[in-house]
């Protein structure tokens with residue numbers, strides 16, 4: 001019988017750039033040994049943020065030192081605003097200042113903000129260094145640490161500047177989630193539920209029945225994280241650079257990213273997973289309005305996300321939103337736009353999402369006008 005406390009490994013199959021996602025308890029303490037075993041003699045820069053550093057940086061640095069891996073830590077301010085150009089410059093200068101070579105590693109210890117920023121630096125310094133993800137938020141463990149999308153935000157929109165650069169190892173230590181604030185746990189849960197809504201209706205139903213156990217920890221949490229990683233690994237292996245099916249992972253994101261940009265990436269008002277929660281409800285409601293799906297499915301999604309404590313409506317965002325034409329400007333900057341035509345991830349029902357090209361902008365505008373008041 002499998003020991004439920006032993007780590008689970010999900011493989012991301014990308015030919016010579018394949019890598020493991022290791023999920024389990026106590027992995028930060030083992031990180032040095034795992035990295036040194038794969039790359040003897042490697043040195044690294046550890047990029048993190050102040051909140052994560054306070055709780056977990058010492059353990060990671062000690063684990064690296066025990067394995068003889070020299071580490072140069074850099075601690076940044078927490079929050080979405082850190083995904084910007086001048087912070088990228090800081091990370092690059094730090095890595096170069098530590099005299100790390102191309103064969104050395106950038107290690108991201110943190111949530112998706114740190115992972116996206118540090119990964120971008122790893123992708124461009126010396127034209128590409130090794131990259132290791134040690135994700136510490138639920139969102140990062142189930143989504144952002146996997147798949148190689150890295151980048152920063154722009155005044156023009158979310159994640160508009162970046163590169164694909166795969167990690168060569170992901171170590172998801174589930175113990176660190178004990179220090180994650182509940183609001184951030186919920187935000188990560190939105191991306192967990194996303195995999196059910198894309199194409200795993202059974203997983204969504206399982207979450208509806210088991211979400212309390214996922215929140216309280218133990219085997220259900222590990223099961224949810226491993227299922228999410230497996231789902232993402234399969235999509236990434238099939239379409240690494242989003243020329244097709246990978247766009248499904250963007251369910252809820254066209255609306256969600258527009259809301260993040262419209263709130264000026266202010267994490268106090270809206271964090272990414274919350275934007276995704278509202279965006280997924282809007283995607284289901286818009287699908288119902290276009291007669292593609294039943295309104296009952298949209299109601300079911302909204303009910304579940306609301307019951308776990310996530311926002312589900314634009315009016316849940318405090319401080320008001322700019323006019324709809326500004327929201328539409330952000331929607332039009334989405335990376336899925338092709339020759340000016342909007343692409344959305346829409347649905348025919350729970351777990352039946354699909355890529356819809358050429359979605360009429362005027363329909364989206366009228367829908368947002370109606371929805372923002374509700």
Ligand SMILES: NC(=O)c1ccc[n+]([C@@H]2O[C@H](COP(=O)([O-])OP(=O)(O)OC[C@H]3O[C@@H](n4cnc5c(N)ncnc54)[C@H](O)[C@@H]3O)[C@@H](O)[C@H]2O)c1
Pocket residue numbers: 049050051052055078079080083110111112113114116136137138139140143144145146147148149150159176177178179180181184187188271272273
């Ligand atoms: N690259 C991808 O494929 C991908 C996928 C999904 C999201 N993202 C990006 O990820 C970002 C969101 O990531 P996030 O939700 O992890 O946000 P985040 O990185 O801002 O982390 C959330 C908050 O929790 C804190 N935190 C993280 N781990 C902690 C821990 N163990 N203990 C205590 N505090 C902890 C952080 O300091 C921060 O304040 C967004 O920028 C989003 O665009 C990228």
Ligand SMILES: O=C(O)C(=O)C[C@@H](O)[C@H](O)[C@H](O)COP(=O)(O)O
Pocket residue numbers: 143146147149158159191242246247249250253335
């Ligand atoms: O990995 C992907 O592909 C995703 O779309 C995952 C999303 O959850 C994530 O937020 C991603 O950063 C969005 O990508 P973008 O290309 O729309 O910026």
Ligand SMILES: [Zn+2]
Pocket residue numbers: 143191253272276
């Ligand atoms: Zn996302």
